[in-house]
Amino acid sequence: MDLTDLAFDFCKQLPSNERYNLIDQINRCSCSIPSNIAEGSGKRTHLHFAEFLSTAISSSYELQTQLLICQRRRYGNTEMLNNCLMLVEEIQKMLFSFREYILSDTSIRLDS
Template sequence: MRHNFKNLKVWQKAMDLTDMTFDFCKDLPVNERYNLIDQINRSSCSVPSNIAEGSGKNTNKHFAEFLAVSISSSFELETQLLICERRSYGSQEKLEVCLQLLSEVQRMIFSFREYILENEKAS
């Protein structure tokens, strides 16, 4: 079963999260450009990218595997943002907004993955 990823609310929210984290990174120290900033940008891009990639798979089981990778990337992103928080990097207000949206996206991915797997069992 294929899904049009652009119509998935979870993908749309994950794209919003990517935009927000890129904006947050603009305020980080320049010396973190090739370390933390690159890691944050890569992991934030990975969240919607894996949702999109999985949406093109032929079975819900395969799609669920990509959703699991997306969740893993979101935890990686969360860790990197928490490192910023611990080090007092960037705007704490922007950081809090990113963490709130990240939490929402994580819940959405979990719920969507469960839904996809239930539909796989019913098929």
Template sequence: MFKHNFKNLKIWQKAMDLTDLTYDYCKGLPVEERYNLIDQLNRCSCSIPSNIAEGSGKRTNVHFAEFLTTSLTSLFEVETQSLIYERRAYGSEKKLKECLELVAEVQKMIFSFRGRILNGGE
């Protein structure tokens, strides 16, 4: 197993960027969604880099890959929440587009990285 300093992983850095972006986007959402969609989006966006960080400390690549998979499921959740916002025409359309583009980028990065570590590479 290759040990990873999660702060040096590009996937963690991009996931942190996504978390920042979603928190910023949520500032422009309707206050009545504070304890519903906003909290949900903030929680699942935080889960992405958190699971990458936690997985980086696991003993095997297989265990790390499981945490990367959990990060992916949180990404799918962020994407779904964002699409709900899009359907309801909430918040800044520009920021929402940025979020969705970054979600797609991070998904590709995690899929690729997970495949590499499972195949013995880094």
């Protein structure tokens, strides 16, 4: 959720002509990360949850790509952009580790 807030705040600085391109894309994929984690946590099996974590990871890479495009085009505040990129990488590591933990421990029951 912190990443989503930071990404939305970063988008406020982007050129208005990017409203239907980068801004919408950044907002969508930054929302998709916590949304897929939340949706997956409500699933009955660890395999289903892992699938939603994989989708969240994919969304994080999509967000990272959009932010790198902003970096290449020199859009927005550099410090805020760098903070977004660092947080994306941190979240990717956490999601990978969490997904691997869930997949390695077949005794986890998510419905309890």
